[in-house]
Amino acid sequence: MDSLPTSIVVLTGAGISAESGIETFRASDGLWANHPVEEVATPEGFAANPQIVYQFYNQRRRQLLSPEIRPNAAHSALAKFEHEFEGDFLLVTQNVDNLHERAGSRKLVHMHGELLKMRCLNSRLVYDIAEDIDFDTECKCCRSPGNLRPHIVWFGEMPFHMNQINRALESCDLFIAIGTSGNVYPASGFYQTAKIRRAYTVELNLDRTGSSFDQHVYGPATEVVPAFLDSILQRQGQRAHR
Secondary structure (H helix, E strand, C coil), rough: CCCCCCCEEECHHHHHHHCCCCCCCCCCEEEECCEEEEHHCHHHHHHCHHCCCCCHHHHHHHHHHHCCCCCHHHHHHHHHHHHCCEEEEEEEEECCCCHHHHCCCCEECCEEEEEEEEEEEECEEEECCCCCCCCCEECCCCEECCCEEEEECCCCCCCHHHHHHHHHHHCEEEEECCCCCCCCCCHHHHHHHHHHEEEEEEECCCCCCCCCCEEEEEEHHHHHHHHHHHHHHHHHHHCCCC
């Protein structure tokens, strides 16, 4: 990356929140918290047994809201960078936690939804939720039980904000992927969309994913993310003093 970027898109995945203690719930055998994916993360699973789905997301919500779960240095570095970078910036996260917001990020979209939100099946209105819910929880807009579902993108569903994300990818000159496996479509193809438009692409990850980024930096997110972003801000400061 020879020149200072003017437009940046950052994609974050589970790896950035792992250091905050967020469990991925995805085991090596493909089970989510001892449940088959089809049971707790598909529209068909929710239709067949909503109570199991509610319990699964109640468990995840309780973990997120526990006192020991806090933003880490990587989350804080991204929030600091957003406020100090002089160009265009968009943070796209695959994570459903709220750690980016708690660190101070504002130019942010959740492509896979948010754990602390529920959605009415009838009106599609979205509500904040912090407590456990079940099939008998009454929806705020239609006043009927059983009409709420997690505001989460399940397998087989279209991610949120794709038009905005694609516009940003097509106009950015730097794309950074942080803590993501590169296995989940369509996020796995974001770096290719950016490269087609001649953006420089960087992977900051604990391990190599095999993707053809222009640059790879390996290590814990709490170490490599602050260092990489600070290097851009330092170059920005040096240019301002010329």
